[in-house]
Amino acid sequence: MEKQQFLEKFEELKSPANAERWAVLRLWIIEAKSDGEIAKALDKDRSTATRKIGEICKHFGTDAKGKKEQRQHLVLLFRKYCKDFEVHPSIYPDWVDGNSSDRPQPPTPQNISTAPVTDNLAIPSDQEELEIDGSISSWVSEKSYNKFIARDFDLKKLIEYTENGISSKVLSIWGMGGLGKTATCHRLISLLYHQKRFKKIVWINAKRKQFQTSDGKSEKIRESRLEIQDAILGIGKELNLDAWFVQDIDRLQHEISKLFMQESHLLIVDGLEDAESPKLLISHLRRILGKSSLFLTSRKQISLESGFEYRLSELDRQASYTFIQQMILEKCADDQAIGQQISQNIEKVITATHGMPLAMKLLVSQAKFLGLERVLERLNSVTDEEDFYSYLYWEVYQELCKGNQIEVLKILIFLSNQSSLSTPQSWLYDFDDINKKEIDDAIKIMYRLSLIEVSKYDKEDRQINLHSFTAQYFRETLKIKLS
Known part of the structure; x- marks a missing residue:
């Protein structure tokens, strides 16, 4: 497309008659929002947002098939003919200032490692074991990724903020589920901790917890959301403050504030969207920070009054390629054939998973179990990220x-109904009707399918971790589907 033709189409799109398309374009290119996020911002359904994106692409004459390719094609046009139009940095790499021939091509798939499989569960070998005050910190015990990759750009931006803007005390990493917000936060604070930027890391979860209640006739499940008092108790526990402080929340908060004022700590609230009142919680915690700082992860944008909000976006195609190759090495080491099949279909896998790391991990892990070709064919018609995960979980079930x-299903549902997303492996051996060997075999199956992750909790016990999507599906969605 020539420059004059592009500018004419650009001005046409800005006209009042195209106000809705213009709003979608700005959300899609400037703010790098997904179809679902655009729909929510405009109070429309997702199909409307998807259709408008298609209309915009047709308007500018792009013949790219996938949404990521369509967006990158538009980015190239805007960077070539209209550089004043602000493009979100997360959706274009350095090469877009040139022409499309500058685009790097993915490397040729390498042969998949055929490392022998032992009888033991293949737990990642580089788990960090940082002992603090005689115990392993929660942020280490809950670490469930192996090799952290494909987020170098994001980490660079986040580290730059901590070096240049940490005086504002609060940093939020937000984005839709399955993008790796918790893993990115883990990696960031690990780097900062090893730089001795903070005396101690204090990690608490705002994830919704389940508990049993009784109305005299039946047992029911209720949800509990993190409140300010819960947060203070959690912080006190992480700081190993004397148990008697629990009897007096005001005194406990005073002691926490004293520690935060004396030395720089880093407080993390993971999954803030599940707090009872996120903004009220932030405001309360900000008042006790002193010399310390607060990091947050959330599926929803918080709109901080002061602080730095960083939106984690989907991986681009090159980063997706790298991530999938790493997943093949981790998950297909004992089956060269399925690894090669995924490598040969890697472009289709990238397109089907829409740049979502959790989706890539699940698809690679379950490719042999479910049948790669069948899964890819079905996923081509799935446009909503929640439908994507629901389909995979239902097929696995x-x-x-x-x-x-x-035994696998019984243990998986048991884990999904726990009050925490992390459960000590030793707890599973309390089943009366499942023996230890059956439990160990079930853990191996769930791990290979990426239904669980396993990390070290202490030197003798392992921690079984579930992603919140997995827990929610097998705790709630599956029950509804089967009813």
Whole structure:
């Protein structure tokens, strides 16, 4: 497209008659929002946002098929003919200031490692074990990724903020589920801790917890959201403050504030969207920070009054390629054939997973179990990220049923109903009707399918971790689907 033709189409799109398309374009290119986020921002359904994106692409004459390719094509046009139009930095790499021929091509897929599989569960070998005050900190015990990759740009920006703007005390990492917000936060604070920027890391979760209640006739599940008092108690526990402070929340908060004022600590609230009142909680914690800082992860934008908000976006195609190759090495080491099949179809896998790390991990892990071609064909028609995960989890559930893997399902549902997303492995051995070998075998199956992750909790016990999507599906969605 020539410059004059592009500018004419650009001005046409800005006209009042195209106000809705113009709003979608700005959200899609300037703010790098997904279809679902655009729909919420404009109070429309997702299909409307997707259709408008298609209309915009057609308006500018792009013939790219996938949404990521369409967006990158538009980015190239804007960077070439209209550099004043602000493009979100997360959706274009350095090469877009040139022409499309500058685009780097993905490397040729390498042969997949065929490392032998032992009888032991293949737990990642580089888990950090940082002992603090005689115990392992929660942020270390909950670390469930192996090799952290594909977020170098994001880490660079986040580290720059901590070096240049940490005086504002508060940093928020936000974005839709399955993008790796918690893993990115883990990696960031690990780097900062090893630089001795903080005396101690204090990690608490705002994840919704389940508990049993009784109305005299039946047992029911209720949800509990993190409140200010819960947060203060959690911080006190992480700081190993005397137990008697629990009897007096005001005194406990005073002692926490004293520590935060004396030395620089880093407080993290993971999953802030599940707090009872996120803004009220932030405001309260900000008042006791002293010399310390507060990091947050959330699926929703918080709109901080002061602080730095960083939106984590989907991975671009090159980063997706790198991430998938790493997943193949981790998950397909014992099956060269399926690893090669995924590598040969890697472009289709990238397109189907829409730059979402959790989606890539699940698809690679479950490719053999579910059948790669069948899964890819089905996922081509899935546009909503929640539908994507629901489809994979439902297919896994059906295959486990067909294989009579009752123990696996029983343990998975048990884990999903725990009050925390992390459960000590030793707790599983309390089942009366499942022996230790069956439990160990079930853990291996769930780990290979990426239904769980396993990390070191202490030197003798392992921690079984679930992603919140997995827990929610097997705790709530599956029950509704089967009812």
